[in-house]
Amino acid sequence: MNSAGFAHHGGRLGAARIAYSQAPQPWIDLSTGINPRSYPAPRARGVTLNRLPDTGELARLEAVAAAAFGVADPVRVVATGGTEPALRLLPFVVGTGAAGAVEAGHAGVGSVAAGARCGIAMAIVAGPTYGSHIDGWAKAGVPARVIADAELDGAIGDATAVIVVNPNNPDGRLVSRDRLRQLHDAVASRGGVLVVDEAFAEVTPEASVADLAGTSEAQRLVVLRSFGKFYGLAGLRLGFVIGSPAVAARVRGLMGDWPVSVDAMAAGLAAYADTAWADRMRRQLASAARRLDGLLTKYGFEVVGGTSLYRLARAADAPARFERLAAAGILTRPFQHDATLLRFGLPGSPDAWRRLQEALTDHA
Secondary structure: OOHHHHOOOOOOHHHHHHHOOOOOOOOEEOOOOOOOOOOOOOOOOHHHHHOOOOHHHHHHHHHHHHHHHOOOOHHHEEEEOOHHHHHHHHHHHHOOOOHHHOOOOOOOHHHHHHHHHHHOOEEEEEOOOOOHHHHHHHHOOOOEEEEOHHHHHHHOOOOEEEEEEOOOOOOOOOOOHHHHHHHHHHHHOOOOEEEEEEOOHHHOHHHOOOOOOOOOOOOOEEEEEEOOOOOOOHHHOOEEEEOOHHHHHHHHHHHOOOOOOHHHHHHHHHHHHOHHHHHHHHHHHHHHHHHHHHHHHHOOOEEEEEEOOEEEEEOOOHHHHHHHHHHOOEEOEEOOOOOOEEEEEOOOOHHHHHHHHHHHHHHO
16 A cells, blocks of 8 residues: 555554564554544543433533633533534534534434525535535535635635634644634625634644624634544544524534543543643643654655645655655655645654654665
């Protein structure tokens, strides 16, 4: 398998172990933007695992998360099992009358899907970005396409869903709050919805629009938040949808009473309340990103973007570099839209830094 086989998404360690079976162990996975320094989250007590999750604890988690996101009303914040299922659910939630006017009725998923096809005429995703958004809307029966930022305004038609990842994956492009409000007003005036995926917003909290989502100022704005990336606990599968009370009620109704595990609730309750850890981690990540930039530049890459959780680098021979790094037991992320790019996550230990430098030195 060459680099193209790893371009759909990061984290494909199983495939890498098969394709590069002679690579030294353990593998170093730099193919994702997940913080390698995980939050020291508590686990749910053993006895709790013997019971279904408590809905009161779920409400408390949503309130704590709302406070962390700057959202005044926790009713607008809904916990989900990660952002992946949430973003795939959205076409069935916002399609009927768009975000500000969805009725929290009792229609089944089949009838909601029909409403999505009628309520939202098309979806446009600001890109290039990761593929789940375009895939989710297309599989819901909504015509969808990826377009460049500069083309967004001209592409907005009646009943359009506009999806912006902010900060963007993989290039770290950051869209200002003012620009996002402008986009919201443009789509809202034509019966559409703006979806902002803030999976990496913890590293740039000043750019978040979660506080506006579903308010009188931005009725047709829906925001997605991820827990696992910044807190380094992606395996817990915890995310949030933030929108109008009607959208939130619709999501809750479709997700059911137990959308997340007790371990995820325990971790979220502790982490979102620990602002000192978050502030300290932002400084540590920024320092590590600068160190990685220096290393990549030293060995012939041009750093062209990213956030403090991942760096996007360019080299004319990027496919060959991917192969050599993989042969050294280091997995990075290539891209189908531009073969000269590789994304590097942050090494998580002194040994990982050493092995990355050695693998890059071998190429020099």
